[in-house]
Amino acid sequence: MNETIKTQLEHRTIREFTDKKISNDILKILLDVANQTASSNGMQNSSIIRITDQNIKDELAKIGNQEYMRRCPELFIFIVDLYRNYNIAKEMGNENNIMINFDKFIQGFTDGVLQSQNFTIAAESLGLGANFYGNIHNDTKKVIELLKMPKLTYPIVGVGIGYPNQKPQLKPRMSLSNKLYTNSYEFKVSYLDSIKDYDKEMRDYYDLRDSNKRSDAFSTQILKKQGSIIKNREKMFDTLEEQGFVIKK
Amino acid sequence: MNETIKTQLEHRTIREFTDKKISNDILKILLDVANQTASSNGMQNSSIIRITDQNIKDELAKIGNQEYMRRCPELFIFIVDLYRNYNIAKEMGNENNIMINFDKFIQGFTDGVLQSQNFTIAAESLGLGANFYGNIHNDTKKVIELLKMPKLTYPIVGVGIGYPNQKPQLKPRMSLSNKLYTNSYEFKVSYLDSIKDYDKEMRDYYDLRDSNKRSDAFSTQILKKQGSIIKNREKMFDTLEEQGFVIKK
Numbered sequence: 001m002n003e004t005i006k007t008q009l010e011h012r013t014i015r016e017f018t019d020k021k022i023s024n025d026i027l028k029i030l031l032d033v034a035n036q037t038a039s040s041n042g043m044q045n046s047s048i049i050r051i052t053d054q055n056i057k058d059e060l061a062k063i064g065n066q067e068y069m070r071r072c073p074e075l076f077i078f079i080v081d082l083y084r085n086y087n088i089a090k091e092m093g094n095e096n097n098i099m100i101n102f103d104k105f106i107q108g109f110t111d112g113v114l115q116s117q118n119f120t121i122a123a124e125s126l127g128l129g130a131n132f133y134g135n136i137h138n139d140t141k142k143v144i145e146l147l148k149m150p151k152l153t154y155p156i157v158g159v160g161i162g163y164p165n166q167k168p169q170l171k172p173r174m175s176l177s178n179k180l181y182t183n184s185y186e187f188k189v190s191y192l193d194s195i196k197d198y199d200k201e202m203r204d205y206y207d208l209r210d211s212n213k214r215s216d217a218f219s220t221q222i223l224k225k226q227g228s229i230i231k232n233r234e235k236m237f238d239t240l241e242e243q244g245f246v247i248k249k
Numbered sequence: 250m251n252e253t254i255k256t257q258l259e260h261r262t263i264r265e266f267t268d269k270k271i272s273n274d275i276l277k278i279l280l281d282v283a284n285q286t287a288s289s290n291g292m293q294n295s296s297i298i299r300i301t302d303q304n305i306k307d308e309l310a311k312i313g314n315q316e317y318m319r320r321c322p323e324l325f326i327f328i329v330d331l332y333r334n335y336n337i338a339k340e341m342g343n344e345n346n347i348m349i350n351f352d353k354f355i356q357g358f359t360d361g362v363l364q365s366q367n368f369t370i371a372a373e374s375l376g377l378g379a380n381f382y383g384n385i386h387n388d389t390k391k392v393i394e395l396l397k398m399p400k401l402t403y404p405i406v407g408v409g410i411g412y413p414n415q416k417p418q419l420k421p422r423m424s425l426s427n428k429l430y431t432n433s434y435e436f437k438v439s440y441l442d443s444i445k446d447y448d449k450e451m452r453d454y455y456d457l458r459d460s461n462k463r464s465d466a467f468s469t470q471i472l473k474k475q476g477s478i479i480k481n482r483e484k485m486f487d488t489l490e491e492q493g494f495v496i497k498k
Contacts (some may be wrong), residue, residue, distance in 0.1 A: 002374055002375065003251065003252055003253060003280060004252060004253040004256060004370060004371065004374035005282060005371050005375075007253060007284060008282045008285060008286075008367055008370070008371055009281065010284070011285050011287065013287065028310065029250065029254060029431060031259045032258065032459060033254060033258060033426070034255060035422045035423075035425055035428065035481065036258050036419075036422060037257075037260065037261050037364075037366070038260065038262065038369075038381050039475045039477070040383045041383070042420065042470065042474070043470075043474060043475050044422065044423050044428070046428075047428045047434075047477075048428060048429050048430070049429075049430045049432070049433070049434065050429065050430070050431050050432070051430070051431075051432060052431060052432060053255040053432045056432055063264065064442075079316075081428070081480055082416055084427065084428075084440060085471045087437075087440040087471055088441050088468050088471055089438045089443065089468075089471050089472060089475070090466060091439060091441040091477060092441065094350045094472050094476060096476055097443055097478055098475070098476055098477065098478050099475045101483065102331065102485055102486060103483065104475060105385065105471050106386070107383065108405065109358075110261055110383065110405075111439065113359050113362035113363060114365070114366045114381075116310065116363070117286070117287075117362070117366035118366055119372055120287075121253060121257070121367065122254050122257055125251055125253035126254075127258055128253065132287050132289075132363075134289045134290070134356065134359065137352065137355070143290050146433075147432070147433050147434060148433040148434050149433075150434055150436070151436045153434065156359075157359065160318060170285075173284045173285060173288075173293065174284075174293050176280055176281070176284055178298065178333065179284065179293070179296045179297060179298050179330070179333075180280060180296070180298075181296065181297070181299070181440065182298070182299050182300075182301060183296045183298070183299070183301060183302045183396070183400045184298070184397035184398075185296075185298065185396060185397050185399060185402065187399070188336075190340060191333060191336040191337045191340060192337050192340040192341065195337065201475060205431070211494075212324050216443060219337050219338075219341060221291065222292065222293075222318065222337055222338050222348075223251070223338060223341065223343050224336045225290045225291070225292060226290070226292050226294075226334055226338070226340060226348045226353060227343060227345055227347055227348055228347065228348070229347050233352040234350065234352065235330055236351055236352055236355065237351060237496065237497060239344065247486065248486060
């Protein structure tokens with residue numbers, strides 16, 4: 001096992017950081033890695049907004065409802081960006097609606113997620129800790145206003161990085177026997193039975209986010225997390241249309 | 250610069266491979282890395298289908314319209330999978346439509362893309378080459394039929410890996426000055442001007458995929474690639490609904 005894979009298998013979310021600043025040289029390397037990431041059709045339909053303004057960080061933490069987001073030393077928001085290429089085409093007299101349809105949105109979204117993961121591993125390989133902030137989806141409309149994002153752009157995910165000030169337990173994952181299939185999708189007789197051991201593992205796991213209490217069983221978490229609703233997350237669709245993406249023909 | 254970052258900055262798409270088999274030990278490590286990847290809310294709403302059947306590979310290559318896909322030694326299709334957790338909740342008597350709405354779809358989609366990137370870097374760190382297959386989006390309905398995927402699942406991206414039999418040039422990327430902003434989105438006076446140097450760089454770059462011809466300028470590629478249409482890609486939305494995802498309330 002090499003250092004890269006060791007880093008990857010040691011991945012855990014870091015939410016608390018020391019005061020040590022990340023040097024500009026390191027930030028440049030991480031961003032270069034993000035930029036070298038594969039991109040759908042080579043179109044590079046994503047961009048990155050670095051948040052250095054504490055007020056904006058505070059607002060994002062409010063939207064995301066995760067107070068520790070305010071304290072992450074460096075915060076980067078990855079966004080879908082069809083605005084750039086659309087404008088290049090427009091200046092060439094050739095813009096059209098195909099360029100901004102849902103398929104192209106999905107391509108840009110994929111590009112940005114790939115970049116965020118590549119960026120994160122690079123950071124972790126240098127001893128930094130990282131936290132993905134999917135919480136910006138709690139209210140993408142507010143995020144768009146806050147970051148003054150134009151039409152044809154959309155927030156994907158945030159990544160906060162810094163030098164770790166905590167060493168959480170590795171969070172258990174559901175076994176690959178539940179997630180990996182060969183040649184076609186494979187079914188279980190009982191899904192609940194198939195995660196029995198995992199349910200127990202999760203109950204024994206301490207999530208530092210939740211004041212050192214043990215976790216719920218995974219099945220209980222599904223009901224709480226996946227079965228519950230954050231109102232503005234339901235509006236993603238409307239916001240996509242307001243942002244000018246062509247959803248249906 | 251460490252080995253991880255060196256690997257990341259050397260990323261290039263590999264389309265042709267030697268006959269050398271990837272050992273089961275290595276495959277296991279790569280899949281373990283995928284499984285340790287961060288996941289939205291810890292819900293792990295993605296799965297992986299390994300394609301070992303040459304007939305299925307051939308069919309996927311036809312759908313994707315990329316002949317070399319047939320020859321990739323190992324092929325993995327990452328998919329959104331809300332089916333698993335929905336069934337766990339159902340067995341507990343608690344399923345509801347919130348669990349399968351568009352927000353949850355996007356979370357599963359993000360999880361799968363993060364995994365595909367993590368998997369790819371692990372492979373590259375071991376000297377393997379990789380190719381992302383976004384081309385499965387050419388006709389996701391056919392992919393779903395071919396892989397016998399149930400409702401509440403959806404194809405995200407394929408990754409083909411093997412030992413490289415080519416060493417393509419590094420593909421130039423648009424400068425970060427076009428993609429990186431601070432605190433809010435930043436605009437250009439002319440987007441076409443801002444990529445002048447990049448246009449020239451791309452013209453000088455040889456894409457091995459295209460029989461060793463030089464590439465088009467990036468701006469020309471936008472018109473060809475982003476401005477053109479593959480008919481069934483337009484149906485993503487209908488297919489999402491057929492797959493049972495709740496798109497609108």
